[in-house]
Amino acid sequence: MANDIPDIVIGRLPIYLRALVYMDEEGDKVTTSSQELGSRLGISSAQIRKDLSHFGEFGKQGTGYHIKYLIEQLRQILHLEHDWPVVLVGAGYLGHALAHYQGFKHRGFHINWIFDNNPDKIGIQMNNMEVRDIRELDDLVRREEVQMAIIAVPASAAQNIADMLVEAGIKSILSYAPINLKAPAGVQVRYSDPVILLQRMTYYLEP
Amino acid sequence: MANDIPDIVIGRLPIYLRALVYMDEEGDKVTTSSQELGSRLGISSAQIRKDLSHFGEFGKQGTGYHIKYLIEQLRQILHLEHDWPVVLVGAGYLGHALAHYQGFKHRGFHINWIFDNNPDKIGIQMNNMEVRDIRELDDLVRREEVQMAIIAVPASAAQNIADMLVEAGIKSILSYAPINLKAPAGVQVRYSDPVILLQRMTYYLEP
DNA sequence: TAGATTGTTAATCGATTAACAATC
DNA sequence: TAGATTGTTAATCGATTAACAATC
Structure with a gap:
């Protein structure tokens, strides 16, 4: 394994990605929050924010995360841009x-x-x-x-x-x-x- | 979930069980040690002993664990005695x-x-x-x-x-x-x- | 502005490991 | 007996959570 980001964090990213893709397909909103994503997955909002913070700042105070943008970022992190x-x-x-x-x-x-x-x-x-x-x-x-x-x-x-x-x-x-x-x-x-x-x-x- | 034994411990028991059953089927020995089991699974011997100690004392100093007996015990713990x-x-x-x-x-x-x-x-x-x-x-x-x-x-x-x-x-x-x-x-x-x-x-x- | 929510820090919580007395 | 290995304790390590200043 490669660098210093815990593998357990890496293991949650595909779960986040999957949930975000469903949200995006539902199409009823453009942004989401760590709170909302967490309650869908049974994970604390703090954990989601912490996990993402290993890779950068993807959200905006007050409004949360742009769903499509976060999907794109997670795909990049996980090397899923190419098949x-x-x-x-x-x-x-x-x-x-x-x-x-x-x-x-x-x-x-x-x-x-x-x-x-x-x-x-x-x-x-x-x-x-x-x-x-x-x-x-x-x-x-x-x-x-x-x-x-x-x-x-x-x-x-x-x-x-x-x-x-x-x-x-x-x-x-x-x-x-x-x-x-x-x-x-x-x-x-x-x-x-x-x-x-x-x-x-x-x-x-x-x- | 029920009592106070960590679920992560419960999650490893089936892995131990599976490896023990293979050992038993190989038939080349009657006992094993936390060391041997651990090295097969890529788990520390201390962890295996700690995990088992939540449920009782199944081994003997000097000789380790009787394979068939430990299999039986794990099956009991996991409620696998009946199909x-x-x-x-x-x-x-x-x-x-x-x-x-x-x-x-x-x-x-x-x-x-x-x-x-x-x-x-x-x-x-x-x-x-x-x-x-x-x-x-x-x-x-x-x-x-x-x-x-x-x-x-x-x-x-x-x-x-x-x-x-x-x-x-x-x-x-x-x-x-x-x-x-x-x-x-x-x-x-x-x-x-x-x-x-x-x-x-x-x-x-x-x- | 007021309300909402981030990213981050420090505290808490939990899991793993090292070490060893006990003992087979 | 000498060597091996357990079960357990205490120390270490790592992960999660609570809290909040920053700020959109």
């Missing part, structure tokens, strides 16, 4: 869902390639992309200088795939496999495991 | 993937019902379940006393579905819709939005 190409590994049920998910494109990500190792999968079409042989992964990632990847393979294959991705030059991995991956410093790994989230909630439930 | 039935709302690509995901069952969750509002979807089979009419949701959740739900519908429909779920008695919601949901106190909501995770990583990348 990011992404490779997807795994063409099972989940890979299929991800390949068809419409939410990536307009939020800055393009899943341009899908890979699998299963001969039955290789060559078939998914959302107008052809599933490629995993053996072509390294070449492609290098040639296209892809930096981001999504892993949607079984846990048993995930570390192997992660190693291949790192070797090819991938710098950020989002993994759906329910296992902790080893990656060298300088390579980010984030996880999405629904079971982990469900298990975190059952603690608070009466069986 | 949890879960309703899934949304039979699109993502709902389809979730319905077929094999990772739920052996980790304590059973997706037993799928709902949708699309007449073209209602009645079709998904992994041996019939997609039901969303209008039957309320009755079913009440009758079966289901406490957990997964939302896999578009953002535009998500708040509506969340309201229906809460009204029917659902206490924990895992939402894949890219939007912040309002829910009353006493109802937990957790989110899984891949774009939020990707956007958090692009900050650290050179465009």
Whole structure:
């Protein structure tokens, strides 16, 4: 990770951005306040102001934040001004869902390639992309200088795939496999495991 | 949320549990240490011992933790001794993937019902379940006393579905819709939005 | 102007870590 | 026994919040 802004702050910026985009689409106002944004998100207004203050002064006393302007600034901060190409590994049920998910494109990500190792999968079409042989992964990632990847393979294959991705030059991995991956410093790994989230909630439930 | 154990601690327990289960399946040893577990997960050994100490004393000086015993204890703490039935709302690509995901069952969750509002979807089979009419949701959740739900519908429909779920008695919601949901106190909501995770990583990348 | 809201400071709150006596 | 590792305490570190001068 790079400089001295806490990662937990970085983690909230996409949440702010998402809420601001909805506000903008609602179209009923031009500005918002840390108060309003906070109450939408269940976050204190002080925290929002503090978070933003790490990057500059984006508001005006008395009137708050110009929604479109703040969106633009957040996109700049998060490096979302240009789209990011992404490779997807795994063409099972989940890979299929991800390949068809419409939410990536307009939020800055393009899943341009899908890979699998299963001969039955290789060559078939998914959302107008052809599933490629995993053996072509390294070449492609290098040639296209892809930096981001999504892993949607079984846990048993995930570390192997992660190693291949790192070797090819991938710098950020989002993994759906329910296992902790080893990656060298300088390579980010984030996880999405629904079971982990469900298990975190059952603690608070009466069986 | 219930008592005085920090939620951030609760959030790590499923991670510990998952790693311990893998260790157990590898079958090459009977005990582990906070050190070993920590180095697998990139967490300090002190933190693991501290987290566990909120719930009791599970280890032995000199030898560490008996893997199977600690697994059992964590399952008890997280209320995973009995399986949890879960309703899934949304039979699109993502709902389809979730319905077929094999990772739920052996980790304590059973997706037993799928709902949708699309007449073209209602009645079709998904992994041996019939997609039901969303209008039957309320009755079913009440009758079966289901406490957990997964939302896999578009953002535009998500708040509506969340309201229906809460009204029917659902206490924990895992939402894949890219939007912040309002829910009353006493109802937990957790989110899984891949774009939020990707956007958090692009900050650290050179465009 | 009066009211609203920012950006920032200092105080508070909470989480993580280092260290070690206890003990297996 | 000697070595290893726990559970816990106290210290450190970091994040959140309250408060307010500045100012639109």
